[in-house]
Amino acid sequence: MSESSKTPFVRLAKRTDIDPRRAMLIRIASIVIALILGTIPMIISGTNPFEAYSVIVQGSLLRRTYLNQTVKIAIPLLGCALAIAPCFKMRFWNIGAEGQITIGAMCATYFALYWYNRVPHLVLLLMMFLVSLIGGGIWALIPAFFKAKWNTNETLFTLMMNYIAIGIVAWLQGGPWEGRKGSQLIPMFNDAARLPDFNFMIGIGEHEFSLTSHVGLIFILILVVLMYIYMNKTKQGYEIAVIGDSVNTARYAGMNVGNIIMRTMFISGAISGFVGFLTVSGANYTLFSGVADGVGFTAITVAWLSQLNPFAMIVISMMLAVLEKGANTLQTRLQVPASISDIITGILLFTMLSCEFFINYRLIFRGRAAKEEKA
């Protein structure tokens, strides 16, 4: 009796094994709860939640153009989540994807602006592709080098590198690469420097779904498979996992941790740089300092929610894209302020992240525990 009164009302216990179906159930429940909680800011702001949710779905999926727009938002999110996945697996907190995207985009833009009339279309795109990889990779390599040599704090280092990258582009935008003087705008790319669009059609029954996107979508989807293989089936992927679990174990096993960190960060930065190239050449057709547009940070959420599983990232990035695109239509159709949709997105992310907590831990209530003991 005295024993049970000392036990706290609620206790936490780590779940050792959880039925995957149960885990999925908790995740679905968290989305439902998020949708229900999301109605609160809507009601407060005087919007009918059913109408609002239906507008979000309509404005992001139910019209051809809107679906294209949603996919356009999802591509960099997915690409960048893939980029940071190996770093996070290694417990190297790369929050510099924003800057790596920016530098990749900047390198590609140089060729788009000054080489478009010198080389054929495909060669130009190939050059833009390659320099974006190298640029993003080197930008990521710098903090990795310092981490490997002097064990500097990678979180701060990568974060600060973002501002430098954005600052460089802001300077180019108002300086050497500016179009009309004083406009602060870099001219739009020539057609030769733009990624071609492709049309994608599937017929399901009598319904036909069609999607237009730049070819980057195909590359990113291939990258999903490649990244899955890399992380799960290769020696390098294994090394990353070992370092993530224990640096000392990795050292004991004779791995050169510094080199692996630098190699992984280069790959990560290169993919981010590639995302930057896709963004300027496939979606924006020009460069500006906000080219990364927070993708480098949102992608962290995507990677985390997906448990670093590349295939899950497709779903999560699409979901965030639906919210973002839907929020725009919500704003234009129902005059819901953008901040309200930000709140809803925040609620969704919060509940989804916290559901991982309930997957990993079990709540044990005092009364129930006693009952279980008796039984």
Next chain:
Amino acid sequence: MRKTLSVLFVLLIASTLVFAGGASESSTGGAEASDATTVKVGLICIGDENDQGYTFNFIRGRDEATEILAAEGINVEWMTIYNIGEDASCIDANIEAAEEGCEIIINNSYGFEPFMLEVVDDYPEIEFISCTNCASVFDGRDNTHNAFANIYEGRYIAGVVAGMKLQQMIDEGTINEDEAVIGYVGAFSFAEVISGFTSYFLGARSVCPSVTMKVMFVGSWSDATAESDAALALIDEGCVMISQHSDNTTPATAAQSRGVFHTGYNNDMTGIAPEASLIGTRIDWGIYFSELIRNYVNGEEIPQDWCAGMGEGAVVMTPLNEAIAAPGTAEKIAEVEAGIADGSIQVFDTSTFTVGGEELTHAFALDTDGDFTADSEEAVFDGAFHESLFQSAPYFTVQIDGIEWLNAAY
């Protein structure tokens, strides 16, 4: 376990059904709204009405046009999208407005145009307007248009008001002749800004011959703190009159805090700085918007490049702050307004200014080869530089004597 799972699925399915139900409902609702006299117009803005300046002025124009047209039996349904950047988000905003059924889409900021032009070919039946820019008129498309007003006329008059105040201070002995220095907070060293401060300066010098001007660029169209800092720096350099080409009211409050005078832009700033702000000038977009929408509804042609001035009411002065303005200012304003309207006053009269000590005899207006330097259409003739004649967007970029650029990095 199984039970909870099924309950959840039922919930999910139920909610999808409800949303889908809502979907079909509102899509039918949208189609009914369009009848012959209702026109849906999109207005994409760089800020929102809280800037009390640039975008606020467009919102005023929007509401004014709505009123004018309502009296004529034309119903305007506006879709206003706020806080769009001069970046790719502008592409998305234009697509959004087009998909939501706007028949006319107005882009309110200069930097929107290149992004707008990425969208226009997908929607040939929609009229796209880029205010204050200049590529739509020459792009060969029928559905893209530019519009601006002769704001330099209003600037000139604001300059006259400032000059009269400075002359009054000289006459009263508050300052001596050399101390009649104007400080100008400019956004960028950009044609629209250069044209604006030059006309302002020429207005001031027409009534106060000893006036000089210092210009400081802040590198942003809208940065309240930087604008205030620039104004304070100019005052520290001895400027006793502040004017601005930037979106916020902070230069006015900075002027008031240091006991100097100010003239504003886009909005009446005398309420914010009653002891400093003399007058302001703004474009009355209601004139253009109502003409545009009326023409559209009546099936008449929409001008490729619309431009009007004070004579048409497209440029207006905000109320004069009589309490602090020099005596006789109101009469002088009326006189100059009339002079500009009948053409007897040319703002950029080449006999009133020099460039490197010499009279300006030649300057091109338009850039035709896309290298962003003017190369065609002689703007100087009949003793004046003709601003906004060949295109609505200003193209005066000459640095005249008497105006000192403190920084030209932007």
